[in-house]
Amino acid sequence: MTVNASAPCPPLGLYIHVPWCVRKCPYCDFNSHTFTGELPEQAYLDALVEDLRHDLPLVRERSVSTVFIGGGTPSLMSPTFYQSLFQRLGELVTFSPDAEITLEANPGTVEQARFRGFRQAGINRLSIGIQSFNPQQLQRLGRIHDDREAHRAIEGAFVAGFNNINLDLMHGLPDQSPQQALADLDAALSWRTPHLSWYQLTLEPNTEFYSRPPALPEDDSLWAIWQAGRERLTQAGFSDYEVSAWARPGQASRHNLNYWTFGDYLAIGAGAHGKASLASGEIVRYWKTRQPDAYLNRIGSRTAGTQAVEVDERPLEFMMNALRLQEGVMESLFTERTGLPLSAIAEILATLRKEGLLESRRLQATERGRQYLNSVLERFLS
Numbered sequence: 228m229t230v231n232a233s234a235p236c237p238p239l240g241l242y243i244h245v246p247w248c249v250r251k252c253p254y255c256d257f258n259s260h261t262f263t264g265e266l267p268e269q270a271y272l273d274a275l276v277e278d279l280r281h282d283l284p285l286v287r288e289r290s291v292s293t294v295f296i297g298g299g300t301p302s303l304m305s306p307t308f309y310q311s312l313f314q315r316l317g318e319l320v321t322f323s324p325d326a327e328i329t330l331e332a333n334p335g336t337v338e339q340a341r342f343r344g345f346r347q348a349g350i351n352r353l354s355i356g357i358q359s360f361n362p363q364q365l366q367r368l369g370r371i372h373d374d375r376e377a378h379r380a381i382e383g384a385f386v387a388g389f390n391n392i393n394l395d396l397m398h399g400l401p402d403q404s405p406q407q408a409l410a411d412l413d414a415a416l417s418w419r420t421p422h423l424s425w426y427q428l429t430l431e432p433n434t435e436f437y438s439r440p441p442a443l444p445e446d447d448s449l450w451a452i453w454q455a456g457r458e459r460l461t462q463a464g465f466s467d468y469e470v471s472a473w474a475r476p477g478q479a480s481r482h483n484l485n486y487w488t489f490g491d492y493l494a495i496g497a498g499a500h501g502k503a504s505l506a507s508g509e510i511v512r513y514w515k516t517r518q519p520d521a522y523l524n525r526i527g528s529r530t531a532g533t534q535a536v537e538v539d540e541r542p543l544e545f546m547m548n549a550l551r552l553q554e555g556v557m558e559s560l561f562t563e564r565t566g567l568p569l570s571a572i573a574e575i576l577a578t579l580r581k582e583g584l585l586e587s588r589r590l591q592a593t594e595r596g597r598q599y600l601n602s603v604l605e606r607f608l609s
Contacts, residue, residue: 235563236289239292247303250371254431256432257299260518271304276312280319291323291326302336306348328349328351330353330354351391352392355380355394357394357395358396359400360374361411364400393421397426399428399444405448421478467553469551487548487552491504496515499514512536543604557590
């Protein structure tokens with residue numbers, strides 16, 4: 228297949244990883260490391276700036292339209308850290324005037340004054356890791372906050388001037404009944420935030436829960452939770468624009484949408500992963516040194532590895548992302564983001580549409596297609 232190297236550049240995001248947390252949760256498989264004492268803010272700030280400087284050849288003078296600061300627990304870092312960080316990063320890249328800048332925050336690591344400082348640093352969206360409002364479940368999940376601190380954190384975010392707030396909430400927790408799961412959801416909905424990430428707890432390898440699995444609800448109970456929760460969310464004005472992301476109209480996460488539409492994103496910080504479309508027509512994924520100490524002490528590039536997205540892999544990579552979206556994407560986006568003609572997958576699309584698994588004229592799964600999404604995606608394997 229011939230690649231069109233002159234395709235327009237995708238939107239550009241920036242992911243920043245902060246690897247430290249107060250305590251590692253038993254379900255967490257992210258690159259997070261327990262830290263006690265004073266965080267090395269200045270050293271990490273210098274490392275992040277140097278990291279981005281080495282990645283500048285990937286940017287091609289494009290502006291950054293979204294930023295997501297994840298972890299770990301990014302809210303452990305001080306507002307002064309973020310004020311200095313964005314000042315220095317702004318000397319290297321251009322941030323769009325309306326850039327969406329999201330910070331992950333955990334109750335128990337923030338107070339209202341801290342939220343105000345984050346807002347003054349230029350952060351305009353918060354993603355608060357609630358997970359549950361049930362104090363017993365919070366203990367089982369290893370969270371450092373209780374239900375009262377969860378409510379105080381949300382209130383403090385609003386008072387500090389944040390309107391664009393996401394709440395992270397899990398269901399299918401150990402021994403959780405449908406009534407308990409819906410009580411959590413009702414508590415979250417009572418705050419009327421514009422966005423909710425509502426997803427099922429899964430047991431991931433290399434976690435404490437995977438080694439010592441807790442008793443999780445049976446499949447029938449999980450289905451009942453999902454059905455009732457979906458009805459609650461829909462009645463409250465939310466739609467599931469992505470598999471586990473719910474938003475009010477016009478309030479979807481722009482950074483998330485960039486991922487699912489096969490956009491580009493720079494990545495800085497220990498263990499961060501990025502994707503870049505190069506002027507040559509190549510598409511590469513890359514990742515940074517995982518261990519915080521090694522990242523801090525690295526001289527020069529902190530990129531630990533790079534992998535090309537080969538031409539014959541691009542249809543599957545694109546569809547794996549696009550079909551997560553409830554509304555899918557326009558057909559023309561396939562060529563814009565992969566550099567390949569739509570004819571490269573025309574035969575597969577025709578078959579899937581004939582079988583009622585894809586909508587016509589858009590790259591969008593039907594309701595039946597979403598039920599068999601893995602089977603749909605298998606058709607795009609090279």
